Amino acid sequence: MSVDLSVNIGSLKLKNPVMLASGTVGYGNEISNFTDLSKIGAIVTKSVSLKPRKGNPPQRIVETPSGMLNAIGLANVGLEDFIKSKIPFLKEVDSTLICNIAASSIEEYVECTKTLDSEETVKAFEINVSCPNVREGGLIFGNDIKSVGKITEQVRAVTNKPVIIKLSPNVSTISDFAKVVKDEGGDAVSAINTLVGTAFDIYKRTPKIKNITGGLSGPAIKPVALAKVLEISRKVDIPIIGIGGIMNWKDAVEFMIVGSTAFQIGTVNFINPNAGLEIIEGLESYCKEMKISKISELTASYQL
Amino acid sequence: MFTSKVPVESVEKIQDNIFILKAYSPEIAKTIKPGQFCNIKVSETDYPLLRRPFSISDVEGDYISFMFNKHGEGTRILSEKKKGDIIDILAPLGNGFTYNDDFEIAIMIGGGLGAAPFPFLIKEIKNKKIVTLIGGRNKKDVTDWKMKNVYFSTDDGSIGFHGNVVELLKSKMVEFAGSQVKIFSCGPTPMLKALQKFTIDNNIKCEISTECAMACGFGICQGCPIDSREQGKDKYYLVCKDGPVFDAEAIVL
Secondary structure (H helix, E strand, C coil): CCCECCEEECCEEECCCEEECCCCCCCCCCHHHCCCHHHCCEEECCCECCCCECCCCCCCEEEECCEEEECCCCCECCHHHHHHHHHHHHHCCCCEEEEEECCCCHHHHHHHHHHHHCCCCEEEEEEECCCCCCCCCCHHHHCCHHHHHHHHHHHHHHCCCCEEEECCCCCCCHHHHHHHHHHCCCCEEEECCCEEECCEECCCCEECCCCCCEEEECHHHHHHHHHHHHHHHHHCCCCEEEECCCCCHHHHHHHHHCCEEEEEECHHHHHCCCHHHHHHHHHHHHHHHCCCCEHHHHCCCCCC | CEEEEEEEEEEEEEECCEEEEEEECHHHHHHCCCCCEEEEECCCCCCCCCCEEEECCEEECCEEEEEEECCCHHHHHHHCCCCCCEEEEEEEECCCCCCCCCCCEEEEEEEHHHHCCHHHHHHHCCCCEEEEEEEECCHHHCCCCCCCCEEEEECCCCCCEECCHHHHHHHHHHHHCCCCEEEEEECCHHHHHHHHHHHHHCCCEEEEECCCCCCCCCCCCCCCEEEECCCCCCCCEECCCCCCEEECCCEEC
């Protein structure tokens, strides 16, 4: 029995539902030493902003129980260098490329999208309105439903490629945000970005990361992420890309059952850079065992 | 760079809180260079979640060794490994020391477990005089495991020179007068800062192996930035990829 692993996120067709999350695979070249990127459903680039960003000073990372806090601060090469030096490598990779865009103003989101729209290699945009680690453009937008609506509307207006909005979990009702994305013409939502957290040194009484707070990721956040995906799935008819602490194929199946069309793996790439391929294999055998011929049947197949 | 599951050969406690873990890995032994590091997953579960970076301390045939202090959950688990246990290693990582350039005397300067990369480096440096200076708070902090020509310094004077290792270096410089010296160093930041100032002021070649919390070890998490001394450079180096070894003149500690 062969299994059809392909999924459609709106008009975006992926060969399988495994996506590599923004900020956890750079621009693809380093991780390609460990894994065959051409087998991956989609690669989401590190956030690109109009101008290069140096990012936050160290410490940027601290491990927490079954998770990690990071405050990288959107360090990236900037739009110009991304097009000049990163796209050529990504062009050669036979996977679907999604460009994640970060910005400090609505105009910057629009300008980045407009510029990248003409790059044939870029198949869709993921708009990061939810980075918890920068003052402007991160949570200020992600927490404000009007801003999320406006960004979706204006980005939508400058591209015909699929627009995915990456939502923050640091809000009271995430499904309201998903609804505004749908109403303003967005094609899908990614949920969730990291949760705001912190950790302190009890002897020095100082925060363990310089930014004081960071974004929590890893298996520690999986139950929260699953609940957010389920909430969106029950209330809004929009494709969901599930994210949050996926370590293996079982976690991935769980995300699909609660409503995800596809899913992204993030923190696990740091520990096992070949995790994506292992998950694809696991999904295939699970489907065979469960006599599922199309993996898309799993999406929102929950029995409540 | 590759990941591999390798068997532990032995874990030896060489003193108070200092351990040597030896593992069998012909692939890593063949490819790794002094100053490079390995990122080790100490358990098969999600706790501890991240890999732990360790300098390569020695290579003997098909075996690789790591020196570490037991100070947290990861190193506690490692210290309890038995022969035949499997550990998952991502290696070889980072750039390593440059030791084939022009100099006559190689001086190793380590603070505590900053000595970890020296045994392998000393083994690989051919036909040069080697002097090793190791500093610590007290005699429990310092080891001369597989090092050559070792002088200790301790803050409490319990062994060797009474004072810090940079002061020890300063007191010995007269012995090296007229020779071309290159310093290889690793240790706590305050020590490295003092050493960096001394070597820059006195125009002495010096390489520093730096440390920073990191998740991946190969450049994708962007977790380990270090500032450049170059004026106007609006980009950090990454300790894992651009380092961990830097010329003392290149970085801000």
